[in-house]
Amino acid sequence: MSATSDTPTPGPGLLGASTRRKRVNRLMEVLATAATGLAVAVLALVVGTVVVKGVSAINLDFLTDTPAPFGLPGGGIANSIVGTFMLVLVASVIAVPIGILIGIHASEFARPRVSYAVRFALDILAGVPTIITGIFIFGLLVVGHQQSGYDGSIALAIVMLPIVARSAQEVLGLVPNSLREAAQALGIARWRMVARIVVPSAASGLITGAVLGVARVAGETAPLLFTSSIVSNSVSWNPAQALASIPVTIFTLSESNSPQDHTRAWGAALVLIVAVLILSVSARSLHERSRRKLRG
Amino acid sequence: MSASAPTVGPPRRTFNTVRRNTVDRIGDPALRILAALASVVAVATILLLAYKVFQGSSQSFDKYGFGFVTSKVWNPNPVAEDYGAASFIYGTVISSFFAILLAAPLSIAIALYLTELAPRRIRRPVRTLVELLAAIPSVIIGLWGIIVLAPALENHIEPFLHSVLGWIPLFGGTPSPFGLLPAIVVLTIMATPIISAVTREVFETVPGDLKEAAYAMGATRWEMVRMVVLPYARSGIVGATILGLARALGEAIAVTQVIGSAVSIKASLFQPADTLASRVASQFQGAGTPLETSSLFYLSAILLVIALIVNVAARLIVRRGTPAGVMN
Numbered sequence: 037m038s039a040t041s042d043t044p045t046p047g048p049g050l051l052g053a054s055t056r057r058k059r060v061n062r063l064m065e066v067l068a069t070a071a072t073g074l075a076v077a078v079l080a081l082v083v084g085t086v087v088v089k090g091v092s093a094i095n096l097d098f099l100t101d102t103p104a105p106f107g108l109p110g111g112g113i114a115n116s117i118v119g120t121f122m123l124v125l126v127a128s129v130i131a132v133p134i135g136i137l138i139g140i141h142a143s144e145f146a147r148p149r150v151s152y153a154v155r156f157a158l159d160i161l162a163g164v165p166t167i168i169t170g171i172f173i174f175g176l177l178v179v180g181h182q183q184s185g186y187d188g189s190i191a192l193a194i195v196m197l198p199i200v201a202r203s204a205q206e207v208l209g210l211v212p213n214s215l216r217e218a219a220q221a222l223g224i225a226r227w228r229m230v231a232r233i234v235v236p237s238a239a240s241g242l243i244t245g246a247v248l249g250v251a252r253v254a255g256e257t258a259p260l261l262f263t264s265s266i267v268s269n270s271v272s273w274n275p276a277q278a279l280a281s282i283p284v285t286i287f288t289l290s291e292s293n294s295p296q297d298h299t300r301a302w303g304a305a306l307v308l309i310v311a312v313l314i315l316s317v318s319a320r321s322l323h324e325r326s327r328r329k330l331r332g
Numbered sequence: 333m334s335a336s337a338p339t340v341g342p343p344r345r346t347f348n349t350v351r352r353n354t355v356d357r358i359g360d361p362a363l364r365i366l367a368a369l370a371s372v373v374a375v376a377t378i379l380l381l382a383y384k385v386f387q388g389s390s391q392s393f394d395k396y397g398f399g400f401v402t403s404k405v406w407n408p409n410p411v412a413e414d415y416g417a418a419s420f421i422y423g424t425v426i427s428s429f430f431a432i433l434l435a436a437p438l439s440i441a442i443a444l445y446l447t448e449l450a451p452r453r454i455r456r457p458v459r460t461l462v463e464l465l466a467a468i469p470s471v472i473i474g475l476w477g478i479i480v481l482a483p484a485l486e487n488h489i490e491p492f493l494h495s496v497l498g499w500i501p502l503f504g505g506t507p508s509p510f511g512l513l514p515a516i517v518v519l520t521i522m523a524t525p526i527i528s529a530v531t532r533e534v535f536e537t538v539p540g541d542l543k544e545a546a547y548a549m550g551a552t553r554w555e556m557v558r559m560v561v562l563p564y565a566r567s568g569i570v571g572a573t574i575l576g577l578a579r580a581l582g583e584a585i586a587v588t589q590v591i592g593s594a595v596s597i598k599a600s601l602f603q604p605a606d607t608l609a610s611r612v613a614s615q616f617q618g619a620g621t622p623l624e625t626s627s628l629f630y631l632s633a634i635l636l637v638i639a640l641i642v643n644v645a646a647r648l649i650v651r652r653g654t655p656a657g658v659m660n
Contacts, residue, residue, distance in 0.1 A: 290478055317460075
């Protein structure tokens with residue numbers, strides 16, 4: 037007793053409390069770091085598995101051949117690659133101009149209440165589960181007809197529209213009003229001002245939105261499941277027929293029991309993941325650049 | 333030289349101005365009308381979508397009314413067909429609830445790490461990695477779920493959970509390759525990047541002087557977070573979590589791949605089940621009778637209503653609770 041009381045230390049309660057506080061703090065820091073590590077590890081695990089298993093499936097033939105007849109080895113996913121390209125192209129041709137026009141409407145013409153209502157509709161559209169978008173287009177366009185690439189593209193365009201339009205609204209809103217005022221002081225007509233000044237100065241932001249939209253729909257399965265999934269094994273560039281796509285092909289192969297089909301699914305997944313990650317990463321770097329430019 | 337003067341003289345300029353005026357007289361209203369039309373397309377699409385989904389479900393609604401929601405049967409056999417949504421609503425609620433239970437704390441921890449803890453140099457790259465998780469197509473996460481995740485859960489995690497926590501009905505029953513648990517893990521993976529991205533943006537709006545005030549009073553980092561960051565960002569966190577929930581509720585493909593498509597309501601998370609979105613994805617193409625198709629539309633209508641309520645709630649909460657600029 038007396039030996040310990042010789043040294044002047046703070047009361048035991050106070051000392052205990054402060055080490056306990058530090059321990060709790062340390063524990064929380066470790067937990068937060070571990071959570072982030074876990075998320076990064078899952079990303080590495082999924083991408084790593086796709087790369088390791090996909091590489092063994094991929095060769096030039098896999099990319100340029102059509103699927104092998106049922107039960108035979110070999111074959112490729114050329115029809116799905118071409119199909120995904122066409123489906124996404126047509127979807128972009130629909131969604132990008134409409135999305136940018138919505139952005140122009142919000143930044144140049146609409147009254148605040150109107151543009152709030154449009155933004156609300158876009159948010160709701162973005163929240164619609166994509167399987168419902170698929171069933172909607174089935175009910176609207178496919179029922180009673182054959183499936184077609186156009187139907188699939190329209191479904192994809194509906195998924196893409198909110199992404200393109202919301203980002204267009206955002207970047208066009210960032211264009212400084214002094215630019216618009218300078219243009220109008222020179223007596224330029226409004227549409228010329230929009231086409232020559234507003235849109236070009238937001239161009240990289242608009243492109244970002246479009247690329248993000250493409251990255252998103254390139255990997256979408258659900259909107260295509262009932263609109264463009266009953267396909268032939270030959271390569272088709274014609275959107276008037278149902279087109280194969282990489283996501284639907286992966287989905288079908290993944291439901292199969294044969295290890296051979298699983299290998300093909302991993303190969304197709306590798307092609308898709310490489311394309312999607314390249315698109316996402318480039319959209320991200322474009323995004324940073326356009327923000328920096330517009331915010332000055 | 334004087335030779336070039338006539339080419340830019342007044343006559344040609346007048347001509348240009350006249351032509352320009354006519355083009356502008358058309359161009360200005362044309363742009364305005366096109367832009368307004370585009371906005372109308374967006375609003376019309378969502379209205380038409382809702383109309384079509386409800387219209388498609390009318391036959392089933394006429395037959396079952398709201399009793400559909402509480403009926404557990406799903407029998408597509410044409411001679412004895414009978415449909416109800418209860419087991420899929422149960423599967424949707426359970427899988428999304430547990431996914432969010434896992435994803436929300438994980439995401440808040442990630443957002444805290446990225447805003448308060450991470451060394452400045454690695455913040456951006458780590459943030460990018462976490463957000464790239466959201467870019468992986470769901471069909472690929474589902475493929476990984478079937479081939480890698482589900483066997484691992486069946487052979488290692490589920491027996492472990494069963495032996496330790498087997499007295500809880502959730503972890504009762506025998507391990508199986510398909511079921512709610514892999515669906516929950518897959519949905520957690522998909523919801524986490526969304527919740528953490530929105531939460532991080534909200535955390536970044538917490539004023540620096542509030543944080544410094546807490547530090548000045550001798551708070552540890554965690555105490556600062558608990559006393560300043562979390563209360564300040566509370567409604568943003570709630571909104572972000574609900575946005576993640578919306579993502580989980582509506583996911584069809586990855587869930588279909590791992591959940592086992594069983595019409596059943598069982599307490600055990602190891603057993604096969606099904607969700608609204610997943611049932612539509614797996615059965616719609618092969619639906620044999622008009623009533624089955626219509627009942628699948630009815631499932632979609634239920635899902636649409638849930639998704640809309642959840643989305644609108646999330647956006648209102650996030651927008652109200654945070655300064656302008658986040659989630660705009």
